[in-house]
Amino acid sequence: MSTRRDLLQIALTATATAAAAQEHHASDTESTPAKKVARFFKPAEMDLLAKLVDHIIPRSDSPGAADANVHYYIDWLAHTNARRGDQLRKDLGWIAKQKFNTADPVGLLTNWSKSTGEPKRIFQNFKELTVDGYYGTREGLHVELGWNANTFVREFKGCTHEEHA
């Protein structure tokens, strides 16, 4: 049973934390990203990368990976780890040689995904980077999947489906 002291503290805490939650919400809208600038890859590489990630997770009724700037996320990873960056540049070069920009990109990706060895490694690596990148963005996690958490709630409701009780 709650004491008066408990109830007073609940009220005070709720007020303070609700204010904090509003602040967090405000900061969410304030965080409109600045215009993205590639820091590692050259413009032609960025164009190819954007096309590649958008074929892995395309636009539907929600944004795709390129809409979510996933190619800039990968560029950042390359920028902050030179060894990784060099390998990614090499792999992108291989993809360019397969005429990804002009041939049937879906057909190429399908072949690589079912292959073994280098094509599979390169495909899987870019797929994993795209997945990490996209589902860590507002577009991928919130807009596409509906994640709306890491926020203040006074009561955790859990499963609200009667049929699962």
Add this chain to the structure above:
Amino acid sequence: MFTQSAPEVHDVIVIGSGAAGGMSAWNLAVNHGISVLMLDAGARFRREDFWTHVKPWQWRERVEKGLAPPKIQLDSQEQPYISKEPNKFDLIRVWGRGGKTNIWGRVALRYSDLDFEGPAKDGWEIPWPIRYKDIAPYYDKVEQEIGVCGGDDDTDSLPGSRYHQPPPALRCGERFMKRSAEAMGIKVVNQRKAVNTKPTNGHNPCHYCGACGRGCDVSAFFNSTDYLTDKAEKTGRLKIVDNAVVAHIILGDNGLAKGVRYFDRYSKAERIVYGKRIILGASCVDSTRILLNSKIGNSSGVIGNYLCEQVRFHMMGFVPELMGTKALNDDGLGGEHIYLPRYNARDGRKRDYLRGFGSQFWNTGAQAGVGNWAKQIEGFGLDYKKSIKRRYPALVAMHPYGEVLPYKHNKVSVDGTPKDRYGIPISRIEYSIADNEKKMLDEMYDMAEGVFRGMRAEIVPYQRGAIDPFGSAIHEHGTCRMGDDPKRSALNGFNQMHDVKNVFVVDGSSFTTASEKNPTLTILALAWRATDYLADQMRTGGV
């Protein structure tokens, strides 16, 4: 090098500020009115600096701007240790106020007599010197002081408590897993977590943002700083020295400890403080290293040996009934709301291994870490994107933990190791598992697969038999174990050294066995009990 010594002789010196050191200092200063000097290898972490309410995309933006969250874990480049592949042991350390309680998993399970009586019954290594009745009153006190939510259901392997606060509601996936396990005859209970679900002793209740692992900005879960050391400091009887990296406990001519030698973490200045009693709670491996480098208390030869942790693996899948449903806010407490206690002692069936395992269930539901499983789903393109969205609310996960027996060959040592930046030999960790654990893993996998099959879940591909890297449960125990026999143990049942009566070791190193459980609640209870004993001894002139 000039060594600075303070002439004052302190009543008690506590080494470490985490669960063990924090509880010791708090109990002595607050409940017993005893003056304490605490040596902390780091400094205070500022709650307001935690990135608790930073969404994943905001996190990236901050990092790209050159910002970083508070660095809580100790960098092994600053303080190295030796552990070699293929049996590399991941040692996670936090140097700073509160230690690992800043970011711990908050799982607060009571040991039962199944744990305390296990070694005496099966004969593997030495018996625990205590039983549940000895520690139960301290579990009660700890739970009332720090706030633990959970259930009151008692089982042979996991006692309940009338002091548990109300548990949070279950997520959809947790309901399915509970039902499936119970259909197999395996009981699943509310998880016990040191998270306040109602205001407690001046601490805020949880607001269910799910980001506990980054540190709580309102201090709704137990951490040693907000719950113990701050309160102890307010009495004026606890003084804390920041950035004091302890190297040795110094023995006097009478065979008792008389002080502690430490180095300032940054200036590297060497200092000595004197005290009448020393409490060591620097975490299992660091406390062991201090004792071995001090060459004290080891007539039994057990200090450093019998390092034991837990084997653990992960299994994920998707519940058909939840596929394609609307994603709910599944954050909750951060981590699971249910727990599967050890059950293998109930059915009367003899196993081909000793001891047991339980299971946790974190990451169940619509969580932020999509990459953990989505990379393993085949395909790409629109169909792939749809398949991820469909599976997203349906994710269920199990993480069974099994006990690793105490083996003499699993050890922490300092003989011949390189020296750290202060000139003190670093730790070497040697660790492996044996047939007992491998046999137990078989049943652990059988159980997890059974629970998933019972839900008709689609299981994310896994390699049967695979386990997490050693050390990743962050539950190191056993290297300064307690026992009744001074020839086979370093401490008595009150965490007091057999050889050096004015030294107490109160962290996980004091455990006789690891069990399958998270140790922090038991560390807190043992430290409270040990310091009650110490205070009593001080009153009667015993120590």
